[in-house]
Amino acid sequence: MVDYIIDQNLAILAVNNPPVNALSHHVREGLVEGIKKANANDQVTAIVIIGKGKIFCSGADIREFSNHAAIKDPVLTSVGHTIENSGKPVISAIHGNALGGGLEVALFCHYRIASESARVGFPEVLIGILPGAEGTVRLPRLSGLSFAMDMIASGKQINAKDAFKHGILDKVCTGNILEEAKDFAKKVIGQPLDSRRLSRINVEDASNVDAVFEVALAQVKKKYKGQIAPIYCLKSVRNSAKMSFDKAAAEERRLITELMLGYQSIALRYSFFAERSASKWRLPCGASVNNTKPSKIESTGVIGAGTMGSGIAVCLIRAGIPVILVEKDPKMLEKGMETISGILDGSVKLKRMTPGQKAKCMEILKGATSLDKLSNVDLVIEAVYENLELKRQIFAQLDKVCKPSTLLCSNTSTLDIDKIASATNRPDKVVGTHFFAPAFIMRLLENVYGSKTSPTTVATVMELGRRIGKVTVLVKTCYGFVGNRTHQCFGAEASFLLEEGCLPQDIDQVLEEFGMAMGPFKVSDLSGIDVGWRIRQEVAKAAGFKLTTETRYHNGERISTVGDSLFEMGRYGIKTGKGWYKYDPTNLRKPVPDSDVADVILDHCAKMGLQRCKIPPQEIIERCLFAAVNECFRVLEERVAEKPEDIDVIWQYGFSFPRYAGGPMFYASQVGLKRVYERVCFYHEKFPYSSHWIPSDLLRKLASHSVEIPMSQWKEFVNGSKL
Numbered sequence: 001m002v003d004y005i006i007d008q009n010l011a012i013l014a015v016n017n018p019p020v021n022a023l024s025h026h027v028r029e030g031l032v033e034g035i036k037k038a039n040a041n042d043q044v045t046a047i048v049i050i051g052k053g054k055i056f057c058s059g060a061d062i063r064e065f066s067n068h069a070a071i072k073d074p075v076l077t078s079v080g081h082t083i084e085n086s087g088k089p090v091i092s093a094i095h096g097n098a099l100g101g102g103l104e105v106a107l108f109c110h111y112r113i114a115s116e117s118a119r120v121g122f123p124e125v126l127i128g129i130l131p132g133a134e135g136t137v138r139l140p141r142l143s144g145l146s147f148a149m150d151m152i153a154s155g156k157q158i159n160a161k162d163a164f165k166h167g168i169l170d171k172v173c174t175g176n177i178l179e180e181a182k183d184f185a186k187k188v189i190g191q192p193l194d195s196r197r198l199s200r201i202n203v204e205d206a207s208n209v210d211a212v213f214e215v216a217l218a219q220v221k222k223k224y225k226g227q228i229a230p231i232y233c234l235k236s237v238r239n240s241a242k243m244s245f246d247k248a249a250a251e252e253r254r255l256i257t258e259l260m261l262g263y264q265s266i267a268l269r270y271s272f273f274a275e276r277s278a279s280k281w282r283l284p285c286g287a288s289v290n291n292t293k294p295s296k297i298e299s300t301g302v303i304g305a306g307t308m309g310s311g312i313a314v315c316l317i318r319a320g321i322p323v324i325l326v327e328k329d330p331k332m333l334e335k336g337m338e339t340i341s342g343i344l345d346g347s348v349k350l351k352r353m354t355p356g357q358k359a360k361c362m363e364i365l366k367g368a369t370s371l372d373k374l375s376n377v378d379l380v381i382e383a384v385y386e387n388l389e390l391k392r393q394i395f396a397q398l399d400k401v402c403k404p405s406t407l408l409c410s411n412t413s414t415l416d417i418d419k420i421a422s423a424t425n426r427p428d429k430v431v432g433t434h435f436f437a438p439a440f441i442m443r444l445l446e447n448v449y450g451s452k453t454s455p456t457t458v459a460t461v462m463e464l465g466r467r468i469g470k471v472t473v474l475v476k477t478c479y480g481f482v483g484n485r486t487h488q489c490f491g492a493e494a495s496f497l498l499e500e501g502c503l504p505q506d507i508d509q510v511l512e513e514f515g516m517a518m519g520p521f522k523v524s525d526l527s528g529i530d531v532g533w534r535i536r537q538e539v540a541k542a543a544g545f546k547l548t549t550e551t552r553y554h555n556g557e558r559i560s561t562v563g564d565s566l567f568e569m570g571r572y573g574i575k576t577g578k579g580w581y582k583y584d585p586t587n588l589r590k591p592v593p594d595s596d597v598a599d600v601i602l603d604h605c606a607k608m609g610l611q612r613c614k615i616p617p618q619e620i621i622e623r624c625l626f627a628a629v630n631e632c633f634r635v636l637e638e639r640v641a642e643k644p645e646d647i648d649v650i651w652q653y654g655f656s657f658p659r660y661a662g663g664p665m666f667y668a669s670q671v672g673l674k675r676v677y678e679r680v681c682f683y684h685e686k687f688p689y690s691s692h693w694i695p696s697d698l699l700r701k702l703a704s705h706s707v708e709i710p711m712s713q714w715k716e717f718v719n720g721s722k723l
């Protein structure tokens with residue numbers, strides 16, 4: 001896994017562990033053997049470490065961490081000591097990325113050069129650990145404390161130019177990296193190495209360490225609320241300035257070991273692989289990412305220039321995909337085009353895009369007021385409001401207007417794709433592409449296949465998701481799909497808690513302390529109480545009943561209408577300055593609890609004859625999360641989601657479930673399925689009028705085992721296959 005090549009007087013050690021040159025056991029062995037062999041060869045005067053393939057090195061092999069006690073020798077630090085102690089200069093030649101342990105390998109070398117396009121970073125914090133092969137002790141010796149703290153605690157990658165500026169690199173190369181490394185090596189042969197060994201030099205700004213630490217700590221606590229690893233990163237860098245090199249390195253090892261065994265790191269490592277597994281889609285017919293080719297998409301149409309349509313158009317044009325935006329009303333169309341331009345202006349302001357790039361995006365955006373203009377596009381995304389009849393009419397018309405190969409996608413957030421597809425003569429080319437609002441910010445794309453959607457159509461929208469930079473998950477059609485169907489149980493319990501004793505701020509606070517970025521009532525104020533009201537009205541209309549603020553049950557199902565009372569008062573959320581909270585017009589980002597809302601809730605309870613009592617935080621968490629978890633198991637049981645990881649990715653990217661808690665399925669696995677099942681049964685008995693508490697059959701089966709069944713095996717229990 002490390003090729004050893006002699007080139008004139010140089011030994012080239014080329015790491016060859018596709019796809020990303022992770023530092024697996026054989027790579028570590030290969031590096032040690034290579035250095036020893038080169039040192040034993042009198043003809044060799046210098047050593048170059050380089051990566052084969054697209055990158056230098058992605059760092060330690062994360063898969064090995066699940067059993068860290070079994071990590072075989074040589075461990076990364078002893079590989080590094082062999083490199084640093086080499087009597088012949090060792091130069092790392094970086095292209096692509098040098099990440100985590102990969103960058104640490106470079107810091108053990110005496111010199112570091114990199115291609116102009118290379119990026120370096122310590123992303124360990126993103127998997128809940130720290131750079132534990134002396135990265136926290138070595139980097140500050142090159143870059144200074146403040147920069148090292150920021151880089152390590154944020155996990156951000158920097159480009160070669162910045163890395164050079166901060167002393168991490170000795171040279172940025174414009175030519176072939178191997179050739180440049182050979183030239184560089186020849187120049188440093190014979191020069192003293194001690195000053196190049198980072199373990200022998202001091203941290204320059206050590207006397208300032210406490211002040212730097214306090215500033216960084218305050219920032220980290222605010223930015224990464226609830227996360228342990230960023231704080232440990234800072235502490236470890238602080239040690240580098242307060243202790244001898246060896247003592248700081250030993251302390252670093254103690255800290256990484258503690259982090260690695262901790263719940264947050266286990267969840268974050270799970271999340272890393274869950275996210276990657278989501279793109280590996282598979283249909284029940286056997287078609288999969290491995291055996292199905294996507295069709296080419298070179299032009300698209302988006303129907304509806306409202307918030308969703310404009311956001312979706314931004315996603316497409318930003319990726320260089322031409323869009324025709326269709327809106328019947330010319331004024332609305334103009335407004336939509338302005339919204340899009342405004343969103344891109346925001347990106348320019350934030351330096352995420354240059355004015356030239358914005359202009360290019362706008363060039364490939366055209367407006368139209370008739371569907372006829374979509375006759376020639378490869379794919380259409382419909383984003384009109386949530387009404388089945390309207391969507392069926394549009395799809396029937398698109399079927400007539402568009403060329404036969406055009407894929408017809410709906411951005412519906414709840415409706416059955418089969419019912420939309422049956423309005424066309426091409427149900428195989430109809431698919432759901434459910435974007436989350438705001439579409440140009442939220443990274444999730446939930447693609448939804450119907451009973452007749454073809455594998456090629458699925459492959460095409462999965463590839464489209466990748467192209468526009470989304471985390472894309474494939475699910476089967478049903479009401480609300482995976483995201484909204486399971487999240488609805490979470491939201492319903494939050495509303496019931498209002499009727500039983502809580503105020504919005506109590507629930508938000510508990511769930512935010514659990515790790516959600518925002519509690520459900522703050523989210524509701526942001527997305528609009530009127531939006532939720534409209535959806536509930538549509539659902540009631542479709543079910544054939546009239547929903548009013550007096551409604552408590554329908555078909556034996558409990559309903560909470562507190563939010564509808566706020567709607568009737570014109571409290572739509574942030575947009576009206578009042579919702580579940582009130583907002584000072586000069587600071588719309590700060591929700592303030594409102595005694596008027598408390599009065600509305602108390603009145604509602606009095607009118608309905610509901611008794612209120614104090615509800616402990618643990619019950620708030622259980623009610624909201626376990627109701628959702630139970631529904632998630634049903635979704636798995638019905639094969640709406642193919643695997644638990646897909647559900648967790650949807651919750652992380654769609655509903656800001658804390659990555660360091662994994663997702664509802666991972667969370668349930670950590671709580672223990674027996675316990676989850678017991679609590680679901682308990683709440684089912686207590687709340688017989690909420691069908692989301694009827695225990696899932698799959699959950700029951702899995703909980704009945706005397707030993708916990710690992711998540712990877714849950715699927716085997718679907719359809720009674722194991723019991």
Ligand SMILES: CC(C)(COP(=O)(O)OP(=O)(O)OC[C@H]1O[C@@H](n2cnc3c(N)ncnc32)[C@H](O)[C@@H]1OP(=O)(O)O)[C@@H](O)C(=O)NCCC(=O)NCCSC(=O)/C=C/CCCCCCCCCCCCC(=O)O
Nearest residue numbers: 022058059060061062068075076077100101123132133276
């Ligand atoms: C940017 C990437 C590298 C590439 O991105 P992309 O091109 O989009 O490709 P991906 O789809 O992401 O990845 C392709 C496949 O590769 C898999 N992959 C990627 N990186 C790794 C990895 N580091 N390990 C294992 N597998 C990896 C990925 O899953 C894909 O596979 P598949 O298709 O899903 O099958 C991007 O991938 C990326 O960002 N990767 C992560 C980079 C990262 O996080 N690096 C840091 C890793 S942690 C580290 O380096 C730590 C170093 C310190 C080691 C200390 C050891 C501690 C041991 C125990 C502690 C106690 C004892 C101490 C003993 C001692 O002294 O050591």
